[in-house]
Amino acid sequence: MHKSLQQEQQLLQLKAEALRLKLLTNQLRRQQQQSESGLWQMASQLPRAGLVWRLANMPRKLRNKLLLGGALLAVIYLRF
Incomplete structure (x- = not known):
């Protein structure tokens, strides 16, 4: 039973890490899209x-x- 709890804890840690990485990639994508649109807006306002x-x-x-x-x-x- 002790091994089962350790495996479950490792599985939850892996899921948490995967979720953290997914959130981080979404945040980076959003920042990249904002910077691209920001450059376009600046160019259009010249x-x-x-x-x-x-x-x-x-x-x-x-x-x-x-x-x-x-x-x-x-x-x-x-x-x-």
Whole structure:
């Protein structure tokens, strides 16, 4: 009977360890997902007005070339 209690105690310890590891992996997954979404949120909040202002103040020839290149890239992207 003494061996049976020891085996049961070891089994419970193994189950507790497995549960602890499962909780830890879930916590790490959650943190990874939050950090990925946090980077996306930061990137989406970058000021776009600065880019528009710089484009508006560029020389006309360069500005037109950049706009035409962007439009061509958009057409190519949407076509495929």
